[in-house]
Amino acid sequence: NSIGVSYLRLSIGASDLDARVFSYDDLPAGQTDPTLSKFSLAPDREHLLPVLKEILAVNPAIKLMASPWSPPPWMKTNGSSKGGSLKPEFYDAYARYFVKYIQGMQAEGIRLDAITIQNEPLHPGNNPSLLMQAEQQAEFVKKHLGPAFREAGLDTKIIVYDHNADRPDYPLAILNDAAAKQYVDGSAFHLYGGSIEALSKVHDAHPDKNLYFTEQWVGSKSQFAENLPWHVRTLVIGATRNWARTVLEWNLAADPQQAPHTPGGCTECRGALTLAGNTVTREDAYYIIAHASKFVRPGSVRISSTLPDKLPNVAFKAPNGQKVVVVQNESPAPQIFHVRYQGQLFTSTLPAGAAGTYVW
Known part of the structure; x- marks a missing residue:
């Protein structure tokens, strides 16, 4: 209970985990709405908005990021929710679509900390989805989205990429464009491909821009014994x-x-x-996130820690002054280890594959 989740990601319009595909400006085939006169958050009023308001009532400080899986189909080259690209003639309308979304959420009392421009822009096979190459995203940011946010006085962060770590060249191409970079807060990554170390490649090239890890699924056919070690080691620690x-x-x-x-x-x-009527089951991702979220509170700063063999770890200094170390034993046997900090020393043992969070 009370694991302290402090950041959530929403979909702008439908994601592939909605019961149906929708945008906030859906029209019959062949029609367009460049002035966005039909824009409405109505599809979110039944479920999403009430739940978000309940969440914010529990924790008003929680931050929200929003990502689109697809623009309205009439803005796209194929007229479909799946695949296709954003038509250049609708870049301006789509920028204003983001503005209207953020302003509409604000009117509901829901402030968005950040948006990403497109979920998985190099994966047009999902439903919904959009293919958006790096040069298209750079063009959209520097000539349309960034200026639209500035004109509307929005402080919502603009985050680029939002896809796998095998293509750090994508966010780098945008950040290397000074006209686009000025509007960009940072880059977002998933890890269905590539290596988590690719995030450092982007950081090293643009240390003034932030990095976010924004998505990793847990498969329903996978097991806790494999999920916990991999996710803690690769994401909680590695990211x-x-x-x-x-x-x-x-x-x-x-x-x-x-x-x-x-x-x-x-x-x-x-x-x-997992929600089955009034029965709630806490699943793998809950415990994976809890290893950090309960103690590594917003405002924590990562501090240096050594990496002994078979014991990947990460250390933080929390805003309340506490030190937090998350450790994962990736060996097939129990591991005894010592934690030393400014003359203090303690010893602990982790079973094979286990993770531990240490606070002092």
Whole structure:
């Protein structure tokens, strides 16, 4: 209980974990709405907005990031929710779509800390999805989205990429464009491909820009004994040692059949919580995140720690002055180890594959 989750990611319009595909400006085939006169948050009023308001009532300080899986289909080259690219003639309308979304959420009492421009821009096979190359995203940011945010007086952060660590060249191409970079807070990553160390490559090239780890799923057919070690070692420890300011699992909740999802969406995405009527089951991602979230509070700063063999770890200084170390034993046998800090010393043992969080 009370694991202190402090950051959540929403979809702008439908993700593939909605029961149906929708945007906030859906029209009959062949029609367009460049003035966005039909824009409405109505699809979110039944479920998402009430739940978000309940969450904010519990923790008003929680931060929210929002990501689109697709623009309205009429803005796209193929007129479909799946795949296609954003038509250049609708870049301006789509920038204003983001502005109207953020302002609409603000009117509901929901402030967005950040948006990413596109979830997985190099994966047009999901439903919904969009193909957006790096040069297209740079063009969209520097000539449309950034100026639109500035004109509207929005302080919501603009975050680029939001895809796998095998393509650090994508965010680097945008950040290397000075006209785009001025509007960008940082880059977001997933890890369905590549190495978590790629985040440091982006940091080293642009240390003035932030990094975020924004998505990793837990498969419904996988086991806790494999999930906990990998996610703690690679994400809680690995992402933060490589400059990530967030570590987000995907997704928050699902039913026992891993629903809802769109036709063609993820059918095996296990939520951090499984909801069966009034029965709530805490799943793998809940405990993975809890290892850090309960004690590594917002405002914590990562501090240096050595890396002994078979014991990946990460250390933080929390705002209250506490020190927090998350350790994972990746060996097949129990490991005894010592933690030394400014003359203080303690000894602990972790079973094979286990993770531990140490606070003092």
